[in-house]
Amino acid sequence: MRGPGEARLVASGALLQQIAQASGLVALLVIVTLLARDLEVAELGAYGLVASLAGYLLVLRNSVASAAVRAMASAAEGEERASVFVVAQRLYALVGTATGLLIAGVAVLIAGLVLDGSLASDARTGGVGLGVVTAVGIMASIQLDRLRAERMFAAAAGAEIAAVAIYLVLMVTLILANVSLSVIIALSGLLPLLSGAISGVIVRRRGLAIRPAGGRDPRHTAAIVPTAGWLLVIELSNLAMYASGRIILGAYRTPRAVGLYEGPVRAHNLLYALAGALAVPTVPTASRYAATGDDRRLRELAVRGSRYTLALFVPLCVTLMVMSKPVVGVWLGERYADGATALSILVSYWLVYGALIVTPGFLTGAGAAPTAGRTLACAAAINLVLALILTPKLGVEGPAVATAGAFAVVFPVLLRTGLRASGASLEELARRAMAPAYALGALLAGILAAIRFGLEPETLAPVAATAILGVLAYWAAYYGLVLDPGERELVRGLLRR
Numbered sequence: 001m002r003g004p005g006e007a008r009l010v011a012s013g014a015l016l017q018q019i020a021q022a023s024g025l026v027a028l029l030v031i032v033t034l035l036a037r038d039l040e041v042a043e044l045g046a047y048g049l050v051a052s053l054a055g056y057l058l059v060l061r062n063s064v065a066s067a068a069v070r071a072m073a074s075a076a077e078g079e080e081r082a083s084v085f086v087v088a089q090r091l092y093a094l095v096g097t098a099t100g101l102l103i104a105g106v107a108v109l110i111a112g113l114v115l116d117g118s119l120a121s122d123a124r125t126g127g128v129g130l131g132v133v134t135a136v137g138i139m140a141s142i143q144l145d146r147l148r149a150e151r152m153f154a155a156a157a158g159a160e161i162a163a164v165a166i167y168l169v170l171m172v173t174l175i176l177a178n179v180s181l182s183v184i185i186a187l188s189g190l191l192p193l194l195s196g197a198i199s200g201v202i203v204r205r206r207g208l209a210i211r212p213a214g215g216r217d218p219r220h221t222a223a224i225v226p227t228a229g230w231l232l233v234i235e236l237s238n239l240a241m242y243a244s245g246r247i248i249l250g251a252y253r254t255p256r257a258v259g260l261y262e263g264p265v266r267a268h269n270l271l272y273a274l275a276g277a278l279a280v281p282t283v284p285t286a287s288r289y290a291a292t293g294d295d296r297r298l299r300e301l302a303v304r305g306s307r308y309t310l311a312l313f314v315p316l317c318v319t320l321m322v323m324s325k326p327v328v329g330v331w332l333g334e335r336y337a338d339g340a341t342a343l344s345i346l347v348s349y350w351l352v353y354g355a356l357i358v359t360p361g362f363l364t365g366a367g368a369a370p371t372a373g374r375t376l377a378c379a380a381a382i383n384l385v386l387a388l389i390l391t392p393k394l395g396v397e398g399p400a401v402a403t404a405g406a407f408a409v410v411f412p413v414l415l416r417t418g419l420r421a422s423g424a425s426l427e428e429l430a431r432r433a434m435a436p437a438y439a440l441g442a443l444l445a446g447i448l449a450a451i452r453f454g455l456e457p458e459t460l461a462p463v464a465a466t467a468i469l470g471v472l473a474y475w476a477a478y479y480g481l482v483l484d485p486g487e488r489e490l491v492r493g494l495l496r497r
Contacts, residue, residue, distance in 0.1 A: 016157035021277035023161050024191065025270050027168040029331075032266050034175045035184070036332045045258035046119040047185060048265070049110050049246055050127045053103045054134050054189030055269075060095040061138045063231035064088070065145050066279065066364055070287045072149035085146055092142040100135025103189075104128045114250045126185025134189040140196025143203050153281055155202050163194035233373035234360050237380035241406060242272070244384060245399030248391050260396050263328050263336045264343035267320055271313060271350045278309060279361025286365025295423055298366060302422035303432055305356035310437035311482070313354025315474035318441050319467050320347045322448040326463045338396065345400035349407040351441070355433060357418035358411065366421035375413045382406040436482040444474050 036044055068088035107127020111120040147156040167190055174184060245265070249257045282305065289298040320327065325340035356362050363372040383406035391398030419426060448470050457463045479488060 016153050020157040020160035020164070021273045023164045025273050027164050027171075028269075029266065030168065031171050031175065031188075032262070033331060034172065036262075036336070038175065039181075041256045041259035041335060043119065043181060044262055045250070045256065046115055046123050047181060047188075048258060048262040049114065049250060050107050050123045050130065051185050051188040052243065052246065052265075053106055053127065054130055058099060058134075058138070058235075060099050060232065060235075061092070061141065062235045063229070064091050064095050065141070066231050066283055066361070068092075068142075069145050069149045069283050070365060072146070072284075085142075085149075088145075089142050093139050096135040096138030099138055100131040102131075103134055104131030107131070110247075110250075114247075122181040122185065126182035129182070129186025130189050133186060133193060137189060137192030137194075137196060140200065141192045143196050143199035146203055147199055148281075149284055151281070151284055152202075152206070155206075156199065159198040159202060160195045162198050163191055166194055167191050230369040230373035231360070231364060234369070234376050237373075237376035240380035241383045241403050244387060245403065248387050248399060249396065252391050253395060257396055260336055260339040261342060261399065263332050263339045264346050264396075264400060267327070267343055268346045271316060271347060271354070274312065274316075275350075275354070275359055275361075278305075278356060278359060279364075282356065282359070282361040283365040286362055290365065290367050298421075299423045302357040302362065302366075302418060302424045303429055305362070306429060307433040307437075309356045309359075310354050310433050311475070311478045313350050314437045314441040315444055315471045317347050317350045317354070318445045318474075319448060319470055320344070322445055323452060323463065323467050326452065326457055327467060329458065330460045330463045342396045342400040345397060345404050349404045349411075351438075352411055353407055355415075355418075355429075357422060357424065357429065358414040363414070363417060363421060366418075368417050368421040371417045372414065375410050375417070379406040379410040382409055436478065440474055440477055440482075444470055 032044075035047060039047070068084070068091070072084045072088070104127055107130065108124055111124040111127065115123050144156055144159060147153075147159070170190070171184070171187065174187065242265070246258050246261060249261055282301070286298060286301060288294075289301065321344040324343040325337060328340045328343060329337050353359075360369075360372050360376070363369060383402045386402035386405055387399050390401055394401065415426075418424075419429070448466065451457065451466050455462070457466055479491065483491065
């Protein structure tokens with residue numbers, strides 16, 4: 001990581017992917033905001049229950065994708081890497097079909113067991129359409145992951161940003177045209193198809209081989225499937241933790257409770273998506289370091305990566321936690337203010353989980369996917385038990401407490417695994433990454449609390465200004481007080497690019 005070219009490649013890849021991910025999140029927030037203003041709370045709850053399946057039931061795709069990127073990045077360039085791509089392409093087709101059927105089936109179950117009347121009809125029709133769109137999108141997304149495996153991060157991010165722009169224009173147009181809820185649900189999963197199609201054009205223009213001889217070599221399947229199995233465990237664990245909250249609320253409470261939980265979940269997904277964006281450059285980079293025995297760079301990736309990711313996550317977490325009620329009020333409306341406490345609780349665990357060294361992306365790239373899978377499976381079990389116990393008593397806050405509590409329990413195990421896989425020490429990680437991030441975070445929390453409870457901002461302009469300026473002030477202070485001259489030069493170089 002000390003070489004300027006390598007450091008710039010990894011950092012720029014992470015930054016570009018975060019920009020792409022942020023653009024997607026902004027698009028989704030705009031769509032949810034328009035729907036929240038237009039629909040009844042129960043209708044928004046039905047939308048959240050079914051449309052979220054396109055994200056949560058991508059467990060098969062995500063597991064195969066990270067394993068395929070890892071295998072392609074570790075393979076020798078040229079014919080060998082392209083052969084791995086061909087095997088991965090077949091797996092994507094199988095996974096796409098299975099995921100589409102799963103989404104349609106779960107949507108029909110939700111319509112029959114949780115919803116009724118017109119809501120059930122829209123959920124059933126929209127869910128089947130969503131399954132078809134998602135299946136085709138997964139098959140197309142192999143092209144995007146090919147760019148990532150080649151570490152063409154700028155091209156991959158550009159494809160995603162272009163797809164988001166098209167998606168946003170289409171969805172806003174449909175919402176303003178008052179099309180049926182079933183159509184909105186069906187097309188809510190269009191992003192993978194759009195980004196995959198655009199990436200396919202880039203792949204052809206870059207002249208990357210698609211059909212090499214020897215593409216059926218069983219060794220390539222063996223290089224993908226075992227890792228994909230553990231990644232599937234991780235993805236299923238995430239699904240159990242993030243998706244079960246809505247389902248348990250719907251079972252114990254009402255669709256209105258699910259609607260109140262939609263705001264916290266969507267805001268929380270900002271952090272979840274940023275973490276996913278970090279995995280894009282981390283998986284292939286850590287895989288190459290581990291495959292070549294470059295222990296120094298792997299350790300530096302863990303420590304410096306955590307240093308930067310905590311600087312990214314801590315101010316966002318602190319702002320959402322302290323400003324939760326005014327943020328929800330000006331974003332979705334006062335009808336959703338009862339979900340503010342759940343938002344504060346739900347995002348709290350990212351204060352520690354934002355460190356790169358404990359993320360599934362780093363652990364997978366460093367070869368510790370089995371341990372990560374077992375640990376997160378335990379977290380999912382803890383989460384489910386807590387949610388079933390707490391939701392009847394706490395309502396909307398129940399699933400939030402269950403999720404944050406489960407991650408708090410398993411965090412020490414993930415941290416120990418990351419330290420062991422990278423060769424870094426806890427003292428070094430605490431000194432270089434944790435201490436500066438949390439010190440500035442505590443200062444930011446105090447300032448935001450004084451503003452919220454002293455000035456009581458309630459309208460859009462003061463709430464947005466407080467939140468945005470607080471985060472920017474944190475990053476400016478981190479840049480000026482924490483980063484060394486070489487790191488500041490790296491930041492300036494990235495911004496110039």
